[in-house]
Amino acid sequence: MPVVDIPGSKSITARALFLAAAADGVTTLVRPLRSDDTEGFAEGLTRLGYRVGRTPDSWQVDGRPQGPAVAEADVYCRDGATTARFLPTLAAAGHGTYRFDASEQMRRRPLLPLTRALRDLGVDLRHEDREGHHPLTVHASGVAGGEVTLDAGQSSQYLTALLMLGPLTEKGLRVHVTDLVSVPYVEITTAMMRAFGVEVTREGNDFVVPPGGYRATTYPIEPDASTSSYFFAAAALTGGEVTVPGLGEGALQGDLGFVDVLRRMGADVEIGGDRTTVRGTGTLRGLTVNMRDISDTMPTLAAIAPFADGPVRIEDVANTRVKECDRLEACAENLRAMGVRVETGPDWIEIHPGAAPEGTEIKTYGDHRIVMSFAVTGLRVPGISFDDPGCVRKTFPGFHEEFAALRARL
Ligand SMILES: O=C(O)C1=C[C@@H](OP(=O)(O)O)[C@@H](O)[C@H](O)C1
């Protein structure tokens, strides 16, 4: 019975770094994710003058409720959207001139609703080249707070950034949200803010955050639920069994809900107090599923869909087009290269199982999830390779070794 130790959650590590930096006192992150995204986040904090101490199993952050310790900084956010969207927001609460840039991939990804909201709150924020994209400079002089309207229909990260900024403002924040995707990620944010001493209240479409700052704490990081999806999918696809410890009934991450999709398809799923087990049964039913809440697992499902007993239709995932790549088209293109019939629309993909898929070199577009998803397909299709296998470093540098070890045990 393979038990797989999954590295820490990217989303929780990024939030914990932000909240720790903003808190009064020293916070310890226990078992943070060590990957390109989170190392980039920690490096960004260091550039802004925060002290981040590291041991193999924990990171310590000296909080600075008054904001960055330096008056000027140049921060490179790499490929991380959490870094690229959360750090400029944190910096806005301080006093100084902070420039943020990112990789080509991240520069293409949108940011405008967040930067508009920050400007509406009085932040002097200037985009260098293209409005709503990196690079950008924040001329920070603190944030008074008040009311602001936000369209988070493209990314919930805009809302998370503003909510986490709230306690650092003088008056607190009321964010009126006109649209919102990836709702469970906002629930991670509010649960974590509570652990750092701040209660966010919801009044209809308004999120209300009190002023007053954060309290430092010791924060254990859950294993990453999105990363776990590849291992759970592997069990469902091969008739094997996979247990992930540390992710159970009380898990913060909505992406654990991917196991409910596998259950609907025919897998046996057990969610215990502190672990989750998926057992493949040999049945993989086709289905129609709305993945608006758990869209990082859309490629995982697309990658096993050719083995279902009927069409798999994934709906309401328009924003997967503005992730590390256009994931709907990347999944469709790679499945077609394997000989699978696929259709896509503005916010959906439909995969039609047919003849046995053929091996191909997967076009990854530098997207870690395209690699990890099609590695699962590779359990049933000989001859799958990747044009850029190393891009898994974004969230799981050891993925290929761990997955090979699982493969040998399934
Ligand atoms: O807040 C977060 O940590 C994340 C939110 C989601 O993004 P969107 O809200 O842009 O869908 C998710 O896809 C991303 O991997 C991490």
Ligand SMILES: C=C(OP(=O)(O)O)C(=O)O
């Ligand atoms: C979309 C993702 O990352 P981010 O938006 O945090 O860069 C992801 O990890 O799938």
